[in-house]
Amino acid sequence: MTATDSLNGREVFRKVADNIARVMHGQTGSTRLLLAALASGGHVLLEDFPGTGKTTLAKALAKSVDAKFKRVQFTPDLLPSDILGVSIFNQRDQLFHFHEGPIFTNIMLADEINRASPRTQSALLEAMGEGQVSVDGERHHLPDLFFVIATQNPVEFRGTYPLPEAQMDRFALQFKLGYVQPEEEVAVLAAQSNNGHPIESLTSCVTLADVQALRRAAQSVRISEELRRYVVDVVGATRKVNGVQLGASPRASIALMKSAQALALFDGTDFVAPEQVQELAVPVIAHRLVMEPQARFSGQTARGAVEEVLKKIKVPV
Numbered sequence: 001m002t003a004t005d006s007l008n009g010r011e012v013f014r015k016v017a018d019n020i021a022r023v024m025h026g027q028t029g030s031t032r033l034l035l036a037a038l039a040s041g042g043h044v045l046l047e048d049f050p051g052t053g054k055t056t057l058a059k060a061l062a063k064s065v066d067a068k069f070k071r072v073q074f075t076p077d078l079l080p081s082d083i084l085g086v087s088i089f090n091q092r093d094q095l096f097h098f099h100e101g102p103i104f105t106n107i108m109l110a111d112e113i114n115r116a117s118p119r120t121q122s123a124l125l126e127a128m129g130e131g132q133v134s135v136d137g138e139r140h141h142l143p144d145l146f147f148v149i150a151t152q153n154p155v156e157f158r159g160t161y162p163l164p165e166a167q168m169d170r171f172a173l174q175f176k177l178g179y180v181q182p183e184e185e186v187a188v189l190a191a192q193s194n195n196g197h198p199i200e201s202l203t204s205c206v207t208l209a210d211v212q213a214l215r216r217a218a219q220s221v222r223i224s225e226e227l228r229r230y231v232v233d234v235v236g237a238t239r240k241v242n243g244v245q246l247g248a249s250p251r252a253s254i255a256l257m258k259s260a261q262a263l264a265l266f267d268g269t270d271f272v273a274p275e276q277v278q279e280l281a282v283p284v285i286a287h288r289l290v291m292e293p294q295a296r297f298s299g300q301t302a303r304g305a306v307e308e309v310l311k312k313i314k315v316p317v
Helices: 003-021 028-040 054-064 080-084 118-130 182-193 208-219 225-237 250-266 274-288 293-297 302-312
Strands: 044-047 069-073 085-090 095-100 107-111 132-135 138-141 147-152 173-175 244-246
Touching: 003 028, 003 054, 003 208, 003 250, 028 044, 028 054, 028 147, 028 173, 028 208, 028 250, 028 274, 044 054, 054 069, 054 107, 054 147, 080 085, 080 118, 080 132, 085 132, 095 138, 118 132, 118 147, 173 274, 208 250, 225 250, 225 274, 225 302, 250 274, 274 302
Parallel strands: 044 147, 044 173, 069 107, 107 147
Antiparallel strands: 085 095, 132 138
16 A cells, blocks of 8 residues: 555545534544444444434435435335335336336435344345345346445334344444533534534535545555454454354454454554454444343343453454
8 A cells, every 4th residue: 555545545534534523523433433334345233222313424424425325214114126126117118127226326324224124124135245136137236335324223122123143244333323422412402503404514525436545545454464363363252252152254354354454544554453453343243243042131242242352362462
């Protein structure tokens, strides 16, 4: 990676992060994780209670990038064809023509994804994993930049369908926004006192080409053989923790490495450090773990399992 590529990548990150901060007060950490997923080519799942700003964060990112954006409100009656598209018969030429659904975009907001049926949720599997969709036996490729931001309320709420393990594994990162500090919440109230929502004033600050350059710069960040082994050891150890029924897959190792490269780029370093891997371990790994019922009843959590692994695995020096 050249110094120019690194500088340009950090500049794109700074521009987008600053633009989002105009709307999202006190969410610097969440913005950092969101942009790490964008730069690494992964997808994001935001899970938190209603009103914490999940949808606003996604819309702020979409408005910051001059790219196509689609929002799909997931409901129990939503069908796979409502997302992927459908073939319609044309009377004139006696042929079926495919009409693209909202998934054919650059940034897609899947709002309240756990309110749709498992059948509809599974419509995203191929798109998120392979960048294509299959309809009526034909493959249709998605744009080079295809980024899904899904939101969900906790699965304990009524009228929701927990995402299956295969779907959870397609998300590179999953994290919560949480409640902001009182001072920052006062700033949110002040911004809402003016006419209109502050997000309406946001304009794009980077182009689609800038985001593609950001991804190339992140991929070029050096990661040593020792640190790659550290990533594999951390992920592999989750498969042996007592109370974990299903550990993280090799896809988690790839996501952890690529997102750590993105953070290193944001931090202005030419190589990945153990601290960046440790910062991302919980957001990348925890949502992929399936805990045994007895472990859940005793209060053991996936987050705790990952933190336990980080304490035990030797850090390369």
